[in-house]
Amino acid sequence: MLVGLGNPGRKYSKTRHNIGFMFLDRIAKELGTVFKMKKDLQAEVAEFVHNGVKIILLKPQTYMNLSGDAVRLAMRYYGIAPEEIVVVYDDMDLPEGKIRIRKGGSSGGHKGIKHIIETLNTEDIKRIRIGIGSPTSDGVDYVLSQPKGDGAIAIELAISKAKEMLDYLLAHTFDEFMGRFN
Numbered sequence: 001m002l003v004g005l006g007n008p009g010r011k012y013s014k015t016r017h018n019i020g021f022m023f024l025d026r027i028a029k030e031l032g033t034v035f036k037m038k039k040d041l042q043a044e045v046a047e048f049v050h051n052g053v054k055i056i057l058l059k060p061q062t063y064m065n066l067s068g069d070a071v072r073l074a075m076r077y078y079g080i081a082p083e084e085i086v087v088v089y090d091d092m093d094l095p096e097g098k099i100r101i102r103k104g105g106s107s108g109g110h111k112g113i114k115h116i117i118e119t120l121n122t123e124d125i126k127r128i129r130i131g132i133g134s135p136t137s138d139g140v141d142y143v144l145s146q147p148k149g150d151g152a153i154a155i156e157l158a159i160s161k162a163k164e165m166l167d168y169l170l171a172h173t174f175d176e177f178m179g180r181f182n
Contacts, residue, residue: 001056001080002027002166003071005089005112007144008061016132017064017143019155020088020112023130024057026162035059041077043070051170056080064112068119075120086126086169089113092139094131096147097154099161101178102127126174128165128181130158 004020012018028035028046035044035057046057056078060070071087074080089112094100104124107114117123133151135142147155161181169177 001058001074001078001085003058003060003067003074003085003087003116005064005067005087006059007064008059012144014146015144016090016147016155019090019130019132019159021059022159023088023128023162024059026159027166028057030163033057037061041070041073043074045074051167053170055166065115067112068115068117071116072119082120082122082125086128087113087116088128088130090132090143091129092132092134092143094129094133095154096131096133096151097156097158098131099158099181100129100131101182102129103174103178130155 002024004024006012006018006021031048031050033046033048035046038045042060042062044059044061048055056074058070058074060067062070071085089110091100091108091110093108103126106123107117113127116125132143132147132155165181168180
């Protein structure tokens with residue numbers, strides 16, 4: 001299950017904080033699948049088989065800071081273990097468009113992944129972090145704004161790798177995946 005973090009609603013759709021949603025949207029578009037709202041999971045979900053593997057794309061509709069609720073519900077519903085989850089989200093500690101993949105660790109201050117860690121009671125959650133750059137002023141205003149100029153181009157280039165990354169992940173170990181895209 002790939003989990004993209006973001007905030008629901010049109011006003012957030014193209015903001016830095018919604019990179020996880022954008023990443024999953026790109027995969028869905030390139031593979032010709034669509035998201036459907038599943039109210040009982042508090043998420044938009046796309047389910048399909050790709051390269052012989054069942055894939056679930058999950059976009060929590062709980063708002064960022066409560067993302068763990070939707071992840072927990074989907075895990076129960078689909079019978080998914082924490083090690084079968086990869087979470088995609090924005091990272092202010094990375095330059096715009098920089099991709100960093102990890103097997104686990106702390107939240108690094110990101111409230112969405114923090115809630116997932118707390119809800120699942122484990123830091124062993126695989127992650128794809130996409131850099132959004134550092135704010136020059138208020139962090140909240142920054143993450144809820146749209147990237148501009150070269151930053152927008154760099155972020156778009158990172159998102160454009162979504163399907164390539166999924167294909168590689170399905171055919172290789174996670175360590176090989178990290179080595180290829182870090």
